[in-house]
Amino acid sequence: MTDFTPFLSFAGGLMIGLSAVALMVVHGRIAGINGILGGFLSVRLNSDWAWRGAFLAGMIASPFIVLLATGRFPEITVPSSPLLLVIGGFLIGIGTTIGSGCTSGHGVCGMSRLSVRSITATVTFMTTAGITVYVTRHVLGG
Structure with missing residues (x-):
């Protein structure tokens, strides 16, 4: 909490x-x-x-x-192991490369400019984050 x-x-x-x-x-x-x-x-x-x-x-x-x-x-x-942090950092690096930007670029700057690409990217990574938290906390018991 x-x-x-x-x-x-x-x-x-x-x-x-x-x-x-x-x-x-x-x-x-x-x-x-x-x-x-x-x-x-x-x-x-x-x-x-x-x-x-x-x-x-x-x-x-x-x-x-x-x-x-x-x-x-x-x-x-940080309630995760160092290994999970490294894996998460690696996956974030891949995601920011594929998505042509990060949460600050798309979520803060892009959405404030009403960029459709940034809105789509932000909805995608926020949905993925929500699913990841649900699965790790309630399905895997982490």
């Missing part, structure tokens, strides 16, 4: 939305983490590389900012 945190959830969603809008306004780019990381890891060092690096550095630094603000790191509990 997870805690009900409407104010923290709203604040987090607001920050994600504002960062997506800011990236679109300033650089004209979609805030899809899959594409940002892929572009950063490419060998071309250009102006795109700098903003991608800054975006990724902000994601990495955010738990440390929480530590400075609250005196403790965010608590994260």
Whole structure:
């Protein structure tokens, strides 16, 4: 069971939305983490590389900012084995490649632009996630 945190959830969603809008306004780019990381890891060092690096550095630094603000790191509990995490990460990588984007690109940015492709992708991965949770918790007993 997870805690009900409407104010923290709203604040987090607001920050994600504002960062997506800011990236679109300033650089004209979609805030899809899959594409940002892929572009950063490419060998071309250009102006795109700098903003991608800054975006990724902000994601990495955010738990440390929480530590400075609250005196403790965010608590994260992962109820799965390391093997399942590796398998899940591998499957997500395949899915983001096949689906031409990730949850942030399609779910946050694409749906807000009413992209049919992004709406279809989001419905697909949310349905798959729901089925996966049901099967692992209620069928397999995990």
